[in-house]
Amino acid sequence: MSNPSLLILAGDGIGPEVMVEVRKIIDWFGSKRDLTIDVTEDLVGGAAYDKHGTPLHDDTMAHAQEVDAVLLGAVGGPAYDDLDFSVKPERGLLRLRKEMDLFANLRPAQCFDALADFSSLKKELVAGLDIMIVRELTSGSYFGEPRGIFEENGERVGINTQRYTESEIDRVARSAFELARKRDNRLCSVEKANVMESGILWREVVTKIGAEDYPDVELSHMYADNCAMQLVRNPKQFDTIVTDNLFGDILSDCAAMLTGSLGMLPSASLGVPMENGKPKAMYEPVHGSAPDIAGQGKANPCACILSFAMALRYSYDEGAEADRLEAAVEKVLADGVRTADLMQAGAAKPANTSEMGDAVIAAL
Amino acid sequence: MSNPSLLILAGDGIGPEVMVEVRKIIDWFGSKRDLTIDVTEDLVGGAAYDKHGTPLHDDTMAHAQEVDAVLLGAVGGPAYDDLDFSVKPERGLLRLRKEMDLFANLRPAQCFDALADFSSLKKELVAGLDIMIVRELTSGSYFGEPRGIFEENGERVGINTQRYTESEIDRVARSAFELARKRDNRLCSVEKANVMESGILWREVVTKIGAEDYPDVELSHMYADNCAMQLVRNPKQFDTIVTDNLFGDILSDCAAMLTGSLGMLPSASLGVPMENGKPKAMYEPVHGSAPDIAGQGKANPCACILSFAMALRYSYDEGAEADRLEAAVEKVLADGVRTADLMQAGAAKPANTSEMGDAVIAAL
Ligand SMILES: CC(C)[C@H](C(=O)O)[C@@H](O)C(=O)O
Ligand SMILES: CC(C)[C@H](C(=O)O)[C@@H](O)C(=O)O
Numbered sequence: 001m002s003n004p005s006l007l008i009l010a011g012d013g014i015g016p017e018v019m020v021e022v023r024k025i026i027d028w029f030g031s032k033r034d035l036t037i038d039v040t041e042d043l044v045g046g047a048a049y050d051k052h053g054t055p056l057h058d059d060t061m062a063h064a065q066e067v068d069a070v071l072l073g074a075v076g077g078p079a080y081d082d083l084d085f086s087v088k089p090e091r092g093l094l095r096l097r098k099e100m101d102l103f104a105n106l107r108p109a110q111c112f113d114a115l116a117d118f119s120s121l122k123k124e125l126v127a128g129l130d131i132m133i134v135r136e137l138t139s140g141s142y143f144g145e146p147r148g149i150f151e152e153n154g155e156r157v158g159i160n161t162q163r164y165t166e167s168e169i170d171r172v173a174r175s176a177f178e179l180a181r182k183r184d185n186r187l188c189s190v191e192k193a194n195v196m197e198s199g200i201l202w203r204e205v206v207t208k209i210g211a212e213d214y215p216d217v218e219l220s221h222m223y224a225d226n227c228a229m230q231l232v233r234n235p236k237q238f239d240t241i242v243t244d245n246l247f248g249d250i251l252s253d254c255a256a257m258l259t260g261s262l263g264m265l266p267s268a269s270l271g272v273p274m275e276n277g278k279p280k281a282m283y284e285p286v287h288g289s290a291p292d293i294a295g296q297g298k299a300n301p302c303a304c305i306l307s308f309a310m311a312l313r314y315s316y317d318e319g320a321e322a323d324r325l326e327a328a329v330e331k332v333l334a335d336g337v338r339t340a341d342l343m344q345a346g347a348a349k350p351a352n353t354s355e356m357g358d359a360v361i362a363a364l
Numbered sequence: 365m366s367n368p369s370l371l372i373l374a375g376d377g378i379g380p381e382v383m384v385e386v387r388k389i390i391d392w393f394g395s396k397r398d399l400t401i402d403v404t405e406d407l408v409g410g411a412a413y414d415k416h417g418t419p420l421h422d423d424t425m426a427h428a429q430e431v432d433a434v435l436l437g438a439v440g441g442p443a444y445d446d447l448d449f450s451v452k453p454e455r456g457l458l459r460l461r462k463e464m465d466l467f468a469n470l471r472p473a474q475c476f477d478a479l480a481d482f483s484s485l486k487k488e489l490v491a492g493l494d495i496m497i498v499r500e501l502t503s504g505s506y507f508g509e510p511r512g513i514f515e516e517n518g519e520r521v522g523i524n525t526q527r528y529t530e531s532e533i534d535r536v537a538r539s540a541f542e543l544a545r546k547r548d549n550r551l552c553s554v555e556k557a558n559v560m561e562s563g564i565l566w567r568e569v570v571t572k573i574g575a576e577d578y579p580d581v582e583l584s585h586m587y588a589d590n591c592a593m594q595l596v597r598n599p600k601q602f603d604t605i606v607t608d609n610l611f612g613d614i615l616s617d618c619a620a621m622l623t624g625s626l627g628m629l630p631s632a633s634l635g636v637p638m639e640n641g642k643p644k645a646m647y648e649p650v651h652g653s654a655p656d657i658a659g660q661g662k663a664n665p666c667a668c669i670l671s672f673a674m675a676l677r678y679s680y681d682e683g684a685e686a687d688r689l690e691a692a693v694e695k696v697l698a699d700g701v702r703t704a705d706l707m708q709a710g711a712a713k714p715a716n717t718s719e720m721g722d723a724v725i726a727a728l
Contacts, residue, residue, distance in 0.1 A: 076558075085561065085564060088558060090558045090559060094559065120485050120486060120489050120596050120597055120598075121484050121485055121486070121596075122484060122485070122486060125484050141505070141526055141560065142556075142559045142560065144523075147560075147561055148561050149561050149564065149565050152529070153529075155529055155530045155531055156529070156530050156565060157527060157528065157529045157530070157565075158526075158527070158528050158560075158561050158562035158563070158564065158565030158566065159508075159525065159526065159527045159561065159562060160525075160526040160527075160560045160561060160562045161523065161524075161525055161526070162505055162522075162523065162524040162525070162526065163521060163522070163523045163524075164521065164522050165516070165519055165520070165521045166519045166520050166521070167519055192506075192610075192613075194440075194452060194454045195454060195458065195506045196505065196506065196511075196522075196524045197449065197511055197512050197513050197522050197523065197524060198522035198523060198524045199522070200449060200513065200522065201513050201520060201521075201522030202522065224613070224614055225613045225614050225617040226617070228592070228614045228615070228617050228618040228621070229617045229618065229620070229621040229626075231618075232484050232485075232596070232618060232621040232622055233484055233621055234484075246556075246610075247614070249556075249588070249589045250588055250589050250592045250611070250614055250615075251592070251614075253589040253590065253592050253593045254592040254593065254595075254596060254618060256593070257592070257593040257596040257597055258596055262593075
């Protein structure tokens, strides 16, 4: 049997820096745990645009379709802000999601014990917080047609289309129900069924699947605006949340920030099963390219390291090794190792990116 | 000159209860300040549905178009959850917004000093918080056509359309710039121009108006997902925010909850100027119909009272009286008067709805 494969797309800003640390960890698993992963690297986002004039070269796209998993750093930055919409760094990311059909975006919002003080929220509201948001990732308002800027009655109009078919709702809902079963068995489905027909269909399909195939999972429904409120009021009321692309974008970022652990949070984007039974998959940290600190050795590599842990779990069937890696990160935090983003201003000297990576390896 | 007019639509749940207190305050202004307002009352939402089979009767709609201002309580409740989409209580509200063309929804997110401890956020992050969110209210994904649930390739698809014309963006942006000028002179415009063409047009129009007509206002742009994060991380960075209907729905609810003063927050929805130079206008508390506490005398009337204060300011040109009413509410809070929603569990006996209204009058 050949080794499992990984395509690394480090991207822009701090992406390449945090990826250096992940490579060290991959090497560690190869030499110490006999888990050899065949790694290739390529460009995405602004970096790809600089070289190829496109944020994602066709060859890269084709290669992404073949590997067991893609690990992405981050895309974008002010150097690319004035680019045409069609070649913006983000388009590379969206093309990967769409063409790989990565419909289920798993975004854990977890508060690390050692970091609970970092939350804007009062500690008792976030200590132990562990939410899983499942965001639909390949449809909805960010992809629907018609879209564009058109002339109409002598002025321009900007149009995007929110659009969900029953089968698109069905598959992401099933992913969410399955995840809920492995967690606290509670799923909250979020839409605006009071004002949007797409939300009515969403609620209907989720309700039907729940009743027919997941009667054991406690299902609830919430409007997106109320969900934003409830996330702030009492985030621990949630276990698993499933929602559409746009609501999921906003609510998962809100939830991520609540934890106080933004620099720590990974994500997985999963598609349909491949021949080996594993889903097509892309993993990426929740944080962005952070151009303001790029190149300074300040970036926290943990979110990207934990994204690799998700790859171990969902793409390589190495759940025990994923647990090991996650435990190492938690231990490092408990030991007080901190990159600058995890410190109050004026605290002791922070660890740099590479010291944080080394600390995780030492804890493995 | 005839008296200014007000149409009260108390609606459902706690709406009628809090409106009783507002009526007392209106009477006070009539007898003590020689400010007589001609009040009429009518039904909206579930209450209107129960009587007329529609959440907003045509006569009510016609009357709303004629008065100087509408004051709405709240709509909806579990008794109406299973109604058909087209007659849901919310449709009454949406029809009022659309037919009165109330395009600018002003939602202050203000933290009352006496209530800062109630926020989920650490006190230093919210003490003194004073944001004004201007949400576009008559277009975007909640109104755009085509919309509905359609048959397509043997399955159903739910469709809504995000759609903004240049002139729709222009008018709400101007309202926001004007408000920013009366505040801290900073405006943050929020969209998803990185993935949505409607956001690109939004950003372009706002930028142009800013450069041409409001060069004195400091303008910034932010993606909606980042805005959700920043509201949690450091809400005091914001002064005035302008955004579309859907983003505004979610972000303003998030911001409202941050303040810890949810039961205190008013809103104004303003349209185009009428003959008297005042805009068409509807005022309503941010909180909902709270069916769980309806009829128990527990509701906090302050949000509705402060909505009436906004009516004094924007519809009746009585800015000084608005200040007076707002100061009275603040004094009552500072004096420690609290409805149940403003107390920690187990604290002293709360004031009921009517006692809170009386306290405000006593402080006037
Ligand atoms: C970069 C951008 C296109 C992307 C999105 O909006 O989906 C990002 O915000 C995310 O959440 O992954
Ligand atoms: C009740 C509902 C239709 C409404 C909306 O979504 O606009 C409400 O959430 C609001 O924010 O006023």
